[in-house]
Every structure is written in structure tokens, then in C-alpha cells.
Amino acid sequence: MAVSKSINDAGDADQPSRCPACGADAYYRYGKTANGKARRICLLCQRQYTIDGARRDxxxxxxxxxxxxxxxxxxxxxxxxxxxxxxxxxxxxxxxxxxxxxx
Structure with missing residues (x-):
């Protein structure tokens, strides 16, 4: 059986990231947005963010x-x-x- 998508194809879940507020690379993934981007929360400053996520006005x-x-x-x-x-x-x-x- 051929699988069209890779198992590791999880949007941006495997990309390394840094907190936009404090620059720490310690984070916890806690879900996904409606667009499939991984939601993260910084373990040091508790800021919630996504990779390349624009801040809401x-x-x-x-x-x-x-x-x-x-x-x-x-x-x-x-x-x-x-x-x-x-x-x-x-x-x-x-x-x-x-x-x-x-x-």
C-alpha cells in the first residue's frame, strides 16, 4: 500500500525554534492551529507562539x-x-x- 504523505510530515512540528520573547529553545508542543502549525509554549517565560506566526493586532x-x-x-x-x-x-x-x- 502506497502512502502519499510521509509520517514525519507534520507541518512545522519538527523545525527547531526559539521563543520570540526570550530567545530560549526550551518549549512544549501542546497542539496545532487550524492551519496545521504546531503551537508551542516557552518553558521559561510561558509565551505561547507558532513558528512564523504573526502577532494579532x-x-x-x-x-x-x-x-x-x-x-x-x-x-x-x-x-x-x-x-x-x-x-x-x-x-x-x-x-x-x-x-x-x-x-
């Missing part, structure tokens, strides 16, 4: 009114999004931003 995040650091999404609720300071718990500020209604 993040919408502009507001700056913290107290310390100036970028804020991250804390909670999404009907009608608004709540952002919390990246320096939490040292800086406990948060901002509510109303969602835009697209008609």
Missing part, C-alpha cells in the same frame, strides 16, 4: 491615568469594556470604555 489600549502604563482588558460586558492597569495590584486604577455601535 490589538486595538489601541488606553494608558493608565495614574502611572501611564498600558492597560489590558479586564472584563467585557454588554455596552462597555473595562480595562485594568498592567501594574495591578501596585496600581489599582481601571477605566470603562463604551463599545462602539456599528450600524
Amino acid at each position: 490589538r486595538p489601541d489600549r488606553p494608558a493608565c491615568p495614574l502611572c501611564g502604563e498600558p492597560m489590558h482588558v479586564y472584563r467585557r460586558q454588554a455596552g462597555f469594556t473595562r480595562y485594568r492597569c498592567r501594574n495591578y495590584p501596585a496600581c489599582r486604577s481601571y477605566v470603562k470604555v463604551a463599545d462602539e455601535k456599528g450600524d
